Amino acid sequence: MNSFRVDSEDPASSARRGTLETRHASIETPCFLPVGTRGAVKGVEFDRLEEWDCRAVLANTYHLMLRPGIDLIRRAGGLHAFMGWRRAILTDSGGFQVMSLASRRRITEEGVEFRAPEDGSRHFLTPELAMELQSDFAVDIAMALDVCPPFPAEREEIAQAAAISLRWAERSRRAFAGPGLLFGILQGGTHEDLRREAAAPLLDLGFDGYAIGGVAVGEPKDAIRRITAFSAGLLPKERPRYLMGVGTPADLLESVRAGVDLFDCVLPTRHGRMGHAYTGHGEVTIKHERFRSDLSPLDPDCACPVCRRHSRAYLRNLFVLKDFSAPMLLSLHNVFFYLSWMRRIRDAIAGGALASLEVPPEEKVALGA
């Protein structure tokens, strides 16, 4: 049974407006999932996310398996109950975080052995364990375990990673017992031929959706966009396509045009904590001297609770003085901005107006803009 339905298509691009039915939410796509690494979206209350009609968040299997550990999450009755989040949850498989441990991990055909930097504890993550964890989490969308090589890497290393990811995808598919959906992940770096070779056998495994992995791991922006578009074209139109870990508001629009349906990214929260706000006029780096006396909101067109009340000058003063509220308020604005931006994209597709939606500038906003 297909849980994904395409409701309308953009005539001028590969963009589509769809609906992904999950156990806890009906996810309207294209959709951005705020990142809740340890079960909390940093600086943003779940009440706010619900109020803003956020249907799904991402949580990280790697972090949750280390702390608080699967036993407590089982005892709580699953990840929804443990987190206190009632809508959809997508978990990554833990693969990406483990790979980034570099010298602290060793990949074999069986799985990946690693030592957690947090406490030195040893773990062995296999496709079967990644499935068991996510089944016990009882998440709405689970991800197959994959191997994501860093950038740059030798072609041979990327080819091997794609090959082992494929074998692990098969084991993941076989081991997964639900209750949610399971997505496979396409690897192959920036090499179109490797991506193409990996796609057919991956699709044969019959996942509920497909992720484009190994993107935005350090490549230049034009390579990210090229390989995203190429990869999306390899994936079946009738299944949701998920671009992992991307990106800026402009990246999201470009990727939607390439046919991507789901996104997650730490940018709105991480950049918010660092003092960067996304706006329709570009990025506002709030500490900048130019905002010292600027009594206009972060984005005059934004309806978020921060823009409705506070000025750039107010936020700048709090940020410069390291007031605890400052990173919170910027994170709030950014997450709202991302969710609103995706709603605008969805409405534009449904209304046949995506072609006229302007890409928000990525440069810094000018004074008084």
Next chain:
Amino acid sequence: MNSFRVDSEDPASSARRGTLETRHASIETPCFLPVGTRGAVKGVEFDRLEEWDCRAVLANTYHLMLRPGIDLIRRAGGLHAFMGWRRAILTDSGGFQVMSLASRRRITEEGVEFRAPEDGSRHFLTPELAMELQSDFAVDIAMALDVCPPFPAEREEIAQAAAISLRWAERSRRAFAGPGLLFGILQGGTHEDLRREAAAPLLDLGFDGYAIGGVAVGEPKDAIRRITAFSAGLLPKERPRYLMGVGTPADLLESVRAGVDLFDCVLPTRHGRMGHAYTGHGEVTIKHERFRSDLSPLDPDCACPVCRRHSRAYLRNLFVLKDFSAPMLLSLHNVFFYLSWMRRIRDAIAGGALASLEVPPEEKVALGA
């Protein structure tokens, strides 16, 4: 004209249920004002405070005069517009913060000269300047400039501080041009005779309300409670009494019984950021090992958004891992708890049931409690 009205009195104590009319809000007393030092209540959105029916917050003249400075606040049209807060604001006079600069300040009859530790800039704060600043802020309640000696201090030093505070109170009263209410501050340390001597001439100046200053600056708890009760008894029944910088939930109830109407304190937000939660069963220090697997909420009787969704185990995990959401969620709970606690106190007075209201324990909460 008296802006304060006593609506009902507790037969068994000096507690009263009242209403203080200000330009931006009708403040139901006894009332707790969350502290917004730099114009933000750390970790708590203003939307939440409004939703929780918080009528007034405190902001610090000292911090605001240094940054962003009075010019910008004037340009914004006052402190309400600058902060984005629509209800009542009370500002302290700046005196308390300046006094705590110790070696960096020098008190003369004219005023207090100080160097700001933040940037080394030199300032001269007089009663007239403190009034001008608060008038330009256009706050609902302004405070006279006073001298608050530290604890312990020689009796002679406290007597001199009380005497100069009285002369500055007179100058404050004369200089203040509104638009809000102006409160005088009673000093005299833990010496009842000094407090009594200072009270009569202070009351003669005819303030809109009176604060008990110089309390909770380091004295033992029993001294705080004794001198609070004694001082409250010196102040007129028909004016609001404000105990500055106090205290725990138990302190608030005890002080209400002594006749105090208004409070402010950094405890709920500061302790929240440090991982301490106030509950009806005592204080929860969330990092404690005993909460590792505790799936109950911070306070099972609390209706705050944190207790409605999250467990102690969830919050502990976030706190131990220094997740940005953890101090925010504990601050939210604490401020909600304080506001609810004051509502319970008000309802108890109005319902003639204050005597049966139990003082919440101040010790740490036991496992599973």
